[in-house]
Amino acid sequence: EAGVAQSPRYKIIEKRQSVAFWCNPISGHATLYWYQQILGQGPKLLIQFQNNGVVDDSQLPKDRFSAERLKGVDSTLKIQPAKLEDSAVYLCASSFGVNTEAFFGQGTRLTVV
Amino acid sequence: AQSVSQHNHHVILSEAASLELGCNYSYGGTVNLFWYVQYPGQHLQLLLKYFSGDPLVKGIKGFEAEFIKSKFSFNLRKPSVQWSDTAEYFCAVNGLDSNYQLIWGAGTKLIIKP
Numbered sequence: 001e002a003g004v005a006q007s008p009r010y011k012i013i014e015k016r017q018s019v020a021f022w023c024n025p026i027s028g029h030a031t032l033y034w035y036q037q038i039l040g041q042g043p044k045l046l047i048q049f050q051n052n053g054v055v056d057d058s059q060l061p062k063d064r065f066s067a068e069r070l071k072g073v074d075s076t077l078k079i080q081p082a083k084l085e086d087s088a089v090y091l092c093a094s095s096f097g098v099n100t101e102a103f104f105g106q107g108t109r110l111t112v113v
Numbered sequence: 114a115q116s117v118s119q120h121n122h123h124v125i126l127s128e129a130a131s132l133e134l135g136c137n138y139s140y141g142g143t144v145n146l147f148w149y150v151q152y153p154g155q156h157l158q159l160l161l162k163y164f165s166g167d168p169l170v171k172g173i174k175g176f177e178a179e180f181i182k183s184k185f186s187f188n189l190r191k192p193s194v195q196w197s198d199t200a201e202y203f204c205a206v207n208g209l210d211s212n213y214q215l216i217w218g219a220g221t222k223l224i225i226k227p
Contacts, residue, residue, distance in 0.1 A: 003156075042117075042203055042217030043157075056214055091157065098213040101147065104157040
């Protein structure tokens with residue numbers, strides 16, 4: 001079974017630039033999550049989709065972060081403009097439903113300089 | 114607010130030692146409990162989970178965890194660790210009260226000395 005695919009694996013940008021991350025979940029998984037993981041901390045949920053609808057985006061800094069999942073499959077997460085404190089690993093995960101285990105991608109390591 | 118606490122940030126053990134990693138949660142309702150592991154350079158993967166039934170749960174690679182409801186705990190154990198168990202371990206909890214949003218602990222970095 002193919003896992004959750006994310007790209008790119010690494011990204012270095014200057015502050016105030018924009019960046020986008022892409023995620024392809026496991027086929028058939030209706031629920032998709034974007035997490036931010038800062039070094040030394042557990043993952044923090046940014047946004048959760050159920051098919052192409054948003055279930056929870058309460059911790060998404062909406063002034064600079066946006067995410068979409070237009071056809072209920074792939075998703076993109078964008079940051080514009082980036083700040084130094086956005087340096088983190090951005091994880092995408094998917095699950096069959098909200099109450100089942102989540103499968104994670106490799107993550108994108110973002111460094112903002 | 115719901116929270117998950119992992120007691121040790123770093124643990125160093127020798128091979129063949131026994132392991133117990135603590136996890137306590139603050140949560141009012143029925144919970145689902147998870148342990149995830151992240152090996153160096155790899156993605157997070159599920160080690161074991163508890164949804165209901167027998168509170169002693171067995172996972173992959175010889176790991177087990179015991180759900181003690183009265184103590185709000187879900188400690189991870191392994192009787193004899195190997196060098197390949199070097200990884201970061203995360204406890205996570207979800208439930209109806211959080212709309213099934215996973216609440217994560219800060220993680221425990223486990224280093225096994227060969």
